[in-house]
Amino acid sequence: MGRITLDKVTKKFGDVEVIPPLDLTIDDGEFVVFVGPSGCGKSTLLRLIAGLEDVSGGEIRIDGKPATDLPPAKRGLAMVFQSYALYPHMSVRKNIAFPMKMAGMPEDEQKRRIDNAARALNLTDYLDRRPGQLSGGQRQRVAIGRAIVREPAAFLFDEPLSNLDAALRVGMRMEISELHKKLDTTMIYVTHDQVEAMTMADKIVVLRAGNIEQVGSPLELYRNPRNTFVAGFIGSPKMNLIDGAEAKKHSAETIGVRPEHIDVSASEGTWKGRIGVAEHLGSDTFFHVHDTGLAETLTIRASGEVALRHGDTVFLTPQADKIHRFDAQGLRIA
């Protein structure tokens, strides 16, 4: 069970308010990702939930019970840190056993859980090694193992993949997703990488400067970004945002079109421009188009191979039903 409610939670460091009053409900079994640029307060928010920082105001409830003043150990949450934070002087087995030892769990139960976790995480052969003798991915798994055995109400992940190389990151991403499906426990996951957010989350919380910009499923955020910030942050490559006369035509202050929603042609279209950089990936082709008179650069994503090169003149046509409109405050116009 792990339903977590934040009620008007605020955080100040001295006089600086890093999190203005914030409400959020995380349902039991949900995989929630906090995403945002660095310094947006997402890690602070996670640490508030963990109890590693005090809230300056408001209330945190876990499963309906007030947890605001509980020390971290009493909240029934487990955390996986960015640096893994393994105990270097203990073997893998002792690392995983540590939270159970602290809880005073009987030895045979400890052993049973360690063996289960080790099997699930492919760590059986490494139980007697020290963290220093493991690879980055293995350390990551030990950190997860240490979290699993406690059977916590919720798992907290603080940028857990940022210390891994790109290939390993994709693999671990899937492992964590599978783990979530298997355990069906609440997970809160902090990242600055919107790809991780999109691929893993049931629910994404987009944060900027301590404010929640939007909460929703990945596709909701993709289809209906509530403002220009979310529009620009979610989706890769970024959405093209166009101001001025062209936006006025759609009776908006700003319009946004995702790169994959612009058709490209060598002969005809709504907009005209010149290709700067063309990236041919085989499966996709990306064009960075200049001199359109709309924005400095427009990014276009075309499926498959397209035979256009640097310096070519191109014509672009946005798909009419995929144009996002925003007002002067940057808010979406429905």
Next chain:
Amino acid sequence: MATQHSRSAARIMISPAVLLLLAWMIVPLALTIYFSLLRYNLLMPGTERFVGLLNYKLFFNNPAFFTALLNTLLLVGGVLIITVVGGILLAILLDQPMWGQGIVRILVIAPFFVMPTVSALVWKNMFMNPVSGLFAEFSKAVGLQPFDFLTHAPLASIIGIVSWQWLPFATLILLTAIQSLDSEQMEAAEMDGASPLSRFWYITLPHLSRAITVVILIQTIFLLSVFAEILVTTNGGPGNASTNLTYLVYARSLLNFDVGGGSAGGVVAIILANIVAIFLMRMIGKNLDA
């Protein structure tokens, strides 16, 4: 970054150390200041009475005071110069490739382990003794008149003995610092055409500044209160030629049983140490933050 809980825990955990040191500082200090205003002699119990600043007046009017003050500064300054300069040179030598570096390092550290009373006795009797010391033997062997170090150059001799004790410390810290110098920086300077001397001056020495600061700080703490070496070798003499403030106060209070006068000396020593400390702390505060 922490919670209220851990902050209050932190305050509780630091308080024994803080309270003990506070007590250790304030109680004796207050008593010393109090005693310094009394006529108080252990041989004449019951005759204590308030005499104001008389003890200070007597202490300052005593020519021994200025000798002792000067000796203290000469002792600290002399030893610092010898050990820092010697330490840098020795550290650079030990940083060079050689055979048996580990053993040489053991040999060089050894004097640090020798207690002050032992080193003072050994140097006094077996080396500096004008009749049968090794130095006298050496002088005789080359046809010179043996020199009576502790009679004719008592302070210099003590500076020598103390330097021998502290040179290992300086060398070791500076060696550790030199070894942490990025060799690519040196190679870059060499490529830029810097001579060995200018490489030392512009790269090695600035790199060592923090280590030198630590050496000066720690050594000053210990050197201001050099005592056993003087007690064992010269008893502060001849006359007051090798009496430092520490020894002067000791002689006053525990040899002459003049608690009042001794305490006044103690207060003066504290003020002197504080002046030195302010300079040092300024310097360290700057260097340790970096």
Next chain:
Amino acid sequence: MARAVSNRRKVGYTIAAWIIGLAIFFPILWTIVTSFKTEAEAISSPPSFMFFNWTTENYTTVLERSNYFRHFWNSVVISLGSTVLGLIIAIPAAWSMAFVPAKHTKNVLMWMLSTKMLPPVGVLIPIYLIFRDVGLLDTKTGLVIVLTLINLPIIVWMLYTYFKEIPGEILEASRMDGASLRDEIIYVLTPMAVPGIASTLLLNVILAWNEAFWTLNLTAAKAAPLTAFIASYSSPEGLFYAKLSAASTMAIAPILILGWFSQKQLVRGLTFGAVK
């Protein structure tokens, strides 16, 4: 990258370093050698370095004449006792400063260090009188208390610099894992800081072992450690070189051996954690 150096230069460095190293070590070596001579040979002219009748009679004499083992035991109790007590007080303090730094942490640390600057003579008299009145004069307890207090700032400082190197996330992890503050310090922090604690312990045992101001002034016959035992050879026994040497060797040997065996920790400890 170590650079290839011509062997000629390496030979030069080796010779220079060995000459200087042996010169610095010579007084200790000479003391040890002399301790195995007879008194007559010890002052013979010219002195002999190797070729004399090696004898251990000086050691027997010293042991017979004075209670070496009691002084030795006093030294052990005083240096170890004050260091361990100091560590027990300093570990929590250093934990606070390293992991829950407040605005004034740096100042507190500097202040602690500044108490080290307080010259012992400045406070000798009150301590002497207080100790006399409460009966701590010439007791091991009294010396343990004093040496704990005078070395506490250095212990705190050293531990602080070692603790600073331990990532705070690991302690936070233990907190998440349900460890109480006590568990956190005993099971996580202390084992991780073992090398640093060992260096601190070693250095402070040596400092306390060799401390000669308080030990000389606050003890008489009963609690006198080796520093005071040796000071009694000041004169006129000091002229009996062989016996002086034997007593000196016995006084410094324990620390010399300890120091050499634990050189690696000690080198780190000697730099007071301030130089890497």
